[in-house]
Amino acid sequence: MENILKKWVTTLLLLVGFCSQQAQAQAVKPLKGTWINLPYQDVRNKYMNPAHVDYRTPEFWKTKIGEYAEMGLSYVVIMAVADQQKSFYPSKFMPPAYPEGQQSPVEAIMEAADQHGMHVFMSCGWAINQDDNIRDPMIKKIQLQIMKETADLFSRHKSFFGWYLPVEDSMEPILPDQAIEAANSLAESARNLTPKAKIMISPYGICHADIDNPMFAAQIKKLKVDIIAYQDEIGCVREPLPMPRMKANFKKLGQIHQDTDIQFWSNVESFTWEREDNSRESALIPTAFPRYLSQIVGATMAGAEQVISFSVYGILDKATTDMPIGQPIESAQAYLDFMEWKAGKGRWPLLEQTFKGDVAHTAVGAKVKYLTKPATAYGKGNLSDSRLGQEDDRQPTWVGFEDGKMEVVIDLKKTTTVNSLAARFLHYRPKDIALPSVVSFYASMDGKTYRRVKAVAMTASKNDRHDCWIDIAAVNGIQINARYIKVLADQDTGCLILCDEVLVNPKW
Known part of the structure; x- marks a missing residue:
């Protein structure tokens, strides 16, 4: 009887997980x-x-x-x-x-x-x-x-x-x-x-x-x-x-x-x-x-x-x-x-998936080291909790960085095979929040010596007088081993940079 009950509970959990995946x-x-x-x-x-x-x-x-x-x-x-x-x-x-x-x-x-x-x-x-x-x-x-x-x-x-x-x-x-x-x-x-x-x-x-x-x-x-x-x-x-x-x-x-x-x-x-x-x-x-x-x-x-x-x-x-x-x-x-x-x-399938809800990825729960200090008004979020924001800078999921520069390190806790990397950003010109011009991803085994994986240029539509939107910098097919991932985002107008998540091997 106990074995039957265990099998029933296991089956139920699998069904719940399947239904959740189907919704995503x-x-x-x-x-x-x-x-x-x-x-x-x-x-x-x-x-x-x-x-x-x-x-x-x-x-x-x-x-x-x-x-x-x-x-x-x-x-x-x-x-x-x-x-x-x-x-x-x-x-x-x-x-x-x-x-x-x-x-x-x-x-x-x-x-x-x-x-x-x-x-x-x-x-x-x-x-x-x-x-x-x-x-x-x-x-x-x-x-x-x-x-x-x-x-x-x-x-x-x-x-x-x-x-x-x-x-x-x-x-x-x-x-x-x-x-x-x-x-x-x-x-x-x-x-x-x-x-x-x-x-x-x-x-x-x-x-x-x-x-x-x-x-x-x-x-x-x-x-x-x-x-x-x-x-x-x-x-x-x-x-x-x-x-x-x-x-x-x-x-x-x-x-x-x-x-x-x-x-x-x-x-x-x-x-x-x-x-x-x-x-x-x-x-x-x-x-x-x-x-x-x-x-x-x-x-x-x-x-x-x-x-x-x-x-x-x-x-x-x-x-x-x-x-x-x-x-x-x-x-x-x-x-x-x-x-x-x-x-x-391109980046559209991953961005589309993030609009459906939170996205599972390898760096969830990883320690984040801020080499640039988050702005006081935008310092409550977490870049590795899989909680994604919406088109509203007031949501606490967004972490903000002043003077157009963001530099963070993600500690994956162990050597990990990395196939893809991404970071999501908010653009809202009425509040001087803008996408980075360039997002560079780096990888390291020891947290001291980094090599650049790839730099991704981001371009914001010039039609931004009223609108707020979310975009993503993504790199696929890289096949590297690393414990530490550094993300450096630069924005040439000195506006705020808002990021809600750094994704490592995102699943969609």
């Missing part, structure tokens, strides 16, 4: 869709709809849809098919917003999506412009006219997947009844016209929503839509350091949706701001890819069924495209980083 190994959802912007609205679209490109031509849209298919995207969400009472499709009650005699942008998008096997969410806006009052009966009447016309024209396309209802409203503190009524009314009309089409909305306000209030979930359950793609609001910077709250709130959303028939999707914001945040006089530009990756991982861990984005269009742009849009250089770099991550190359 949860596959990150690939980015599967983008909003596309047909009209130029204001300065926010400076790079999305730039003056040097005629984004009304069919050639432009067929090129871009083909590029998004190459990136692995499946969903295209049309933000609006009309603006200022001019249409981007052949309308019977509005004049065209494109040259007469030319194929319309929406027709070109649908044809290209058909060709590439993509799914299009059609818009029924804007009745007037981006400031449509969804409570105005005249606005609703025009939205229904647009819906009827676009259904008649495009619902037979194999790429026609559903409707994006441009009835975005705030969920702060809970979604108001008027927003629910507006969405449900349009959804009913859409189902009458296209019974098999999926209906999606993308509300905002999660940052300050009262998600723990039972009324919040009750309002969600009143919606008669198929998909809610919540704006994660990281790009909008609803608070100075929004990532930890977003991830916590998205987990709550995932739990709420388990009790509904509505699919939980994430609308991951890819952008930051060229000047002031949340201003129509400030252009949308690419965020640093590590921030974007952390958002994608956060949505995955919260249980989002699909991850789509406002926006790939005009933010990540193919480096070799014949029709470039987006911020020069930075949009191409964002594309290259995305494609490298998608291919599982």
Whole structure:
């Protein structure tokens, strides 16, 4: 009996360990869709709809849809098919917003999506412009006219997947009844016209929503839509350091949706701001890819069924495209980083794993000797406890070093075969916290004589006026024996360096 009990306990422990490993190994959802912007609205679209490109031509849209298919995207969400009472499709009650005699942008998008096997969410806006009052009966009447016309024209396309209802409203503190009524009314009309089409909305306000209030979930359950793609609001910077709250709130959303028939999707914001945040006089530009990756991982861990984005269009742009849009250089770099991550190359797989949770490695519990003294305000962390921080310098996991220099030694206690090394850092320019310019790794058997293993250059995106992100310096395939590992990080601007962990042979 005692042996049976021991076997049962052993089996249980193995199962618990297996389940824990499975949670850590949860596959990150690939980015599967983008909003596309047909009209130029204001300065926010400076790079999305730039003056040097005629984004009304069919050639432009067929090129871009083909590029998004190459990136692995499946969903295209049309933000609006009309603006200022001019249409981007052949309308019977509005004049065209494109040259007469030319194929319309929406027709070109649908044809290209058909060709590439993509799914299009059609818009029924804007009745007037981006400031449509969804409570105005005249606005609703025009939205229904647009819906009827676009259904008649495009619902037979194999790429026609559903409707994006441009009835975005705030969920702060809970979604108001008027927003629910507006969405449900349009959804009913859409189902009458296209019974098999999926209906999606993308509300905002999660940052300050009262998600723990039972009324919040009750309002969600009143919606008669198929998909809610919540704006994660990281790009909008609803608070100075929004990532930890977003991830916590998205987990709550995932739990709420388990009790509904509505699919939980994430609308991951890819952008930051060229000047002031949340201003129509400030252009949308690419965020640093590590921030974007952390958002994608956060949505995955919260249980989002699909991850789509406002926006790939005009933010990540193919480096070799014949029709470039987006911020020069930075949009191409964002594309290259995305494609490298998608291919599982470079530092991205390890950085992705660290966003899922704490990472086991050989140096956990090792003694850390500080050759540069940590800053008083950032001296409570431990660089070898496997506890990883989030995008918030106030968390005690971060160890800070002043004057742009960090030098530490990790004592592994015995001679160890080292295959890989890494160190994680925080970047947050508003508080003069910056990534190191160079991180050098050294190895020693006796703690006295060191030889350099490798130096890793780190480059921070110049688009860092508002954003906080985490990046990693990593070295793989080194095959050395050592007891002591020295990490020397230098930063040429004299800002603070914040590090939360030195990883030796990290496991992922």
